[in-house]
Amino acid sequence: MTLDSESAALFDHVVRRNPAEDEFHQAVFEVLEAIQPALRRDPGLRDAALLERLCEPERQVLFRVVWTDDAGRAHVNRGFRVGFSSALGPYKGGLRFHRDVSLGTVKFLAFEQIFKNALTGLGLGAGKGGADFDPAGRSDAEIMRFCQAFMTELHRHLGPNTDVPAGDIGVGGREVGYLFGQYKRLTNRFDAGTLTGKPPLLGGSLARPEATGYGTVYFLDSVLAAGGATLADRTAAVSGSGNVAFHAIAKLRELGAKPVTCSDSGGFVHDPAGVDLDVLHEVKNVRRQRLAAYVEHVPSARYFPGETPWAVPCDVALPCATQNELDEQAALTLAKNGVLAVAEGANMPCTPAAVRVFREAGIALAPGKAANAGGVATSAFEMQQNAARDRWTFEHTDRRLKETMAAIHEACLSTADEHGMPGDYVTGAAIAGFRIVAEAMSGLGLV
Numbered sequence: 001m002t003l004d005s006e007s008a009a010l011f012d013h014v015v016r017r018n019p020a021e022d023e024f025h026q027a028v029f030e031v032l033e034a035i036q037p038a039l040r041r042d043p044g045l046r047d048a049a050l051l052e053r054l055c056e057p058e059r060q061v062l063f064r065v066v067w068t069d070d071a072g073r074a075h076v077n078r079g080f081r082v083g084f085s086s087a088l089g090p091y092k093g094g095l096r097f098h099r100d101v102s103l104g105t106v107k108f109l110a111f112e113q114i115f116k117n118a119l120t121g122l123g124l125g126a127g128k129g130g131a132d133f134d135p136a137g138r139s140d141a142e143i144m145r146f147c148q149a150f151m152t153e154l155h156r157h158l159g160p161n162t163d164v165p166a167g168d169i170g171v172g173g174r175e176v177g178y179l180f181g182q183y184k185r186l187t188n189r190f191d192a193g194t195l196t197g198k199p200p201l202l203g204g205s206l207a208r209p210e211a212t213g214y215g216t217v218y219f220l221d222s223v224l225a226a227g228g229a230t231l232a233d234r235t236a237a238v239s240g241s242g243n244v245a246f247h248a249i250a251k252l253r254e255l256g257a258k259p260v261t262c263s264d265s266g267g268f269v270h271d272p273a274g275v276d277l278d279v280l281h282e283v284k285n286v287r288r289q290r291l292a293a294y295v296e297h298v299p300s301a302r303y304f305p306g307e308t309p310w311a312v313p314c315d316v317a318l319p320c321a322t323q324n325e326l327d328e329q330a331a332l333t334l335a336k337n338g339v340l341a342v343a344e345g346a347n348m349p350c351t352p353a354a355v356r357v358f359r360e361a362g363i364a365l366a367p368g369k370a371a372n373a374g375g376v377a378t379s380a381f382e383m384q385q386n387a388a389r390d391r392w393t394f395e396h397t398d399r400r401l402k403e404t405m406a407a408i409h410e411a412c413l414s415t416a417d418e419h420g421m422p423g424d425y426v427t428g429a430a431i432a433g434f435r436i437v438a439e440a441m442s443g444l445g446l447v
């Protein structure tokens with residue numbers, strides 16, 4: 001597939017207008033390419049500059065973040081928040097703290113979020129933010145001071161009906177708690193629905209930490225079921241060892257699969273007996289060590305520095321770390337080893353060349369827009385609980401998550417079918433999400 005001439009001209013325009021934002025360009029190209037069948041079928045979707053508006057963020061906030069470390073030294077970082085689309089609801093999407101974060105990163109993530117959030121059917125706009133702050137090796141007090149300095153600027157742009165951030169890489173419950181504390185102090189309001197992924201006592205939803213990883217596995221389970229297969233006894237290769245990876249591994253185990261790998265930016269662990277969640281929790285969440293320490297606790301496991309897990313033979317692969325972490329070579333290796341399906345727990349983890357390999361080999365690829373939408377869906381459940389001053393049980397929230405993932409899976413499959421591309425989840429997810437947001441944009445008039 002490629003772009004028709006009008007879409008190609010729009011893409012060129014996006015590239016010229018947003019120089020040096022490669023990840024954003026990649027995300028825009030992927031969507032424009034995937035929605036071609038819908039544009040062919042209904043040329044009216046281009047009316048009123050709809051595609052041009054869709055590719056231009058509604059607002060972008062860049063700000064300086066000044067904070068002091070434990071030795072009293074001052075540091076300067078850059079903060080970002082992009083509100084990409086509020087056609088369906090308040091801007092919604094996480095904050096990422098990582099040294100490589102740039103405006104292009106945040107824009108790609110916010111753009112992806114448009115379609116993902118639309119797919120949940122829960123009335124969510126799309127945004128994303130973060131800072132080029134590296135939390136590695138920082139003390140708890142330093143993290144708190146950074147979060148407070150970050151929120152001191154950002155708070156004026158947020159609100160439960162305006163813009164609702166959550167976590168992402170480098171931002172978990174601890175950081176969201178500190179961010180919310182500063183928000184509350186500055187605004188004089190306990191507006192719990194302004195941030196999601198909060199610790200439970202501060203109004204956080206039960207099952208929100210688990211939701212992205214669990215949801216990815218629920219989606220993968222549906223993908224296999226659609227082909228008459230199950231997850232039981234399947235070997236899984238998982239990348240990452242953070243929030244998404246951890247809970248994906250947990251759910252894979254629960255459903256009878258055997259996840260044998262996990263990774264961080266330093267390398268990966270292969271544990272043929274199945275990744276031990278207690279050890280992973282101790283190493284990453286309690287001691288906050290590098291993953292290499294895993295093998296000190298599990299001598300039968302091996303650590304491979306500087307490598308990714310994709311050469312380990314597996315039936316299913318779940319990239320759950322970061323963007324572009326699974327390239328063409330890795331995809332070819334996975335295909336050669338007979339992988340049945342790939343589910344993106346991370347955002348845009350497969351490079352365009354890897355996506356092509358999976359497509360051509362007929363390997364089911366569940367794109368992040370659909371497969372990892374369980375996190376933001378459960379954030380919407382957290383907002384509902386906060387608005388109603390209610391608390392749902394873990395089981396109730398998990399059931400709603402399961403239903404949501406099943407509905408997204410169905411929407412992707414039926415949309416792909418309708419457009420003559422049965423089983424193509426990449427096309428199905430992009431078109432199904434796009435149609436929802438396009439209809440909302442048309443209904444709102446030219447804004």
Ligand SMILES: NC(=O)c1ccc[n+]([C@@H]2O[C@H](COP(=O)([O-])OP(=O)(O)OC[C@H]3O[C@@H](n4cnc5c(N)ncnc54)[C@H](O)[C@@H]3O)[C@@H](O)[C@H]2O)c1
Pocket residue numbers: 167168169170171172212240241242243244245263264265266320321322323325345346347372373375376
């Ligand atoms: N947290 C959520 O609810 C959520 C929702 C949807 C999508 N995602 C996406 O899932 C992915 C992981 O997010 P998370 O919340 O688990 O973050 P996290 O900070 O908890 O974990 C990130 C993981 O990625 C690894 N990592 C970071 N940079 C890497 C690199 N360059 N190479 C290899 N590994 C690297 C880290 O070591 C860590 O294991 C991201 O793409 C994020 O955007 C997260």
